[in-house]
Amino acid sequence: MSADRRTRLSQVVQPLTSLDEFSADQAKAVCEQAKPAYVTSTLKALVRGGILQQVIVNDQHRFRWCEPERFQPEKWIDQQIHGVQITETPVEERPRERLIRDGAASLSNGDLLAILIRVGIRNESAIVGGNRIGNRFAARLEKLPRCDRDELREITRTINRASYAQIMAGIELGRRVAAAEGDNRQDKIKITSTQSAIEYCTAEFARLATDAVQEEFHIVSLDTKHQPIRTHQITVGTLDASLVHPREVFRPAIRDAASAVLLVHNHPSGDPTPSREDIQVTERLTEAGKLLGITVLDHIIVASQRCLSIREAS
Structure with a gap:
């Protein structure tokens, strides 16, 4: 009985693995040794098991392998039987x-x-x-x-x-x-260019790009060699010049005895294009930093598409 079922499953699964993406009709055509109803039930089992996913392409329902490189047909067939x-x-x-x-x-x-x-x-x-x-x-x-x-x-x-x-x-x-490992590497990091600022923020603020549902404003305090000292969250919510007050931004930087700061905030939309408000906040904090003797090196926008430097974009 098990041998018969193994044969029938193999007659469906093995031909399907040669297809990257297919419709139910294409599956039935390539599995010519199996009955159409059995092909349908096997497709449902593969979807239930998370092996196949159903997608819509050009208004048509199709099937696509989730992790084709990891799928082991014989092992899956054994699981169905035993x-x-x-x-x-x-x-x-x-x-x-x-x-x-x-x-x-x-x-x-x-x-x-x-x-x-x-x-x-x-x-x-x-x-x-x-x-x-x-x-x-x-x-x-x-x-x-x-x-x-x-x-x-x-x-x-x-x-x-x-x-x-x-x-x-x-x-x-x-x-x-991962954050602790990053902290241990910080003594080797120097923010000396736009590219190094973007690379640092891409790694350090990866959570903002993937998980954050609101805008968050952070700063990175830097020493005289422009090595990161510490990161600080300043506000959560839509970036607004009236909310991002220089006093709140530079207070932690003064406590850290920082020589410079990096401004960072995210765009939950995924598009890093700076708004007029983003540019105004950057200019206001840059001027405030000059009075305090703390340089605003750059303002990095973190988004799922990519990170962007306002200095470079301006």
Whole structure:
């Protein structure tokens, strides 16, 4: 019975892997050995498992592989036949054991998520849940931190209060580790040009480009060698000259004994083009800095498209 099912699944899955993107009719045509209804049910199983995603191209419903380089047809077929409960997976192949043996970098996003989910539910293991989320966010992992529990639960029922908290805690810890690594490298960084300012802000304020839903205004205080001392959040909300007061901007810079500052804010729209207000704020703070003996080196706008220097754009 298992051998027959394996053959039927192979007659659908193997031909499909030769296609990058296809319609249901194209799938049925290429899987000529399988009955059309069986092709349809297999496509649904691949979509449920997060292996395929349904997209609309030129008003037509089509299928596209989520992570084609990671998809292992034989392994997936085995899972359909024998199930994917962790207790039925060989010990040496379980994500936690592979992490300990081979290191975290060797695991897929789905494997890492499965470890964070920890416990599955009836008919759906943590491995399945992790793979579904991993596949769904394969091409847009940066969006995962912004998902609430209900959104993830729509993808897999393995998400409950505990597993959601574990995933978000893991993401935040990763961010803090990355930030700490960045802090340790700061003594080697010097903001000596527009390009170095953009590169620094792209790395240091990556969260603003991907996660922030409101405008945030920050400064980077710099020493006499133009090495970063510290970053400070000044305001949250629409950038306005009346809100970004020189007193609030330069107070932390004076505390840091800064010689210069870098102004930074984000555009949640994704377009870094400076507004008239952005330029006015830059000019006002530049003049205030001259009175205090603190140079405003540049004003960098962070956006999902790219980072932009107002000095260079003006």
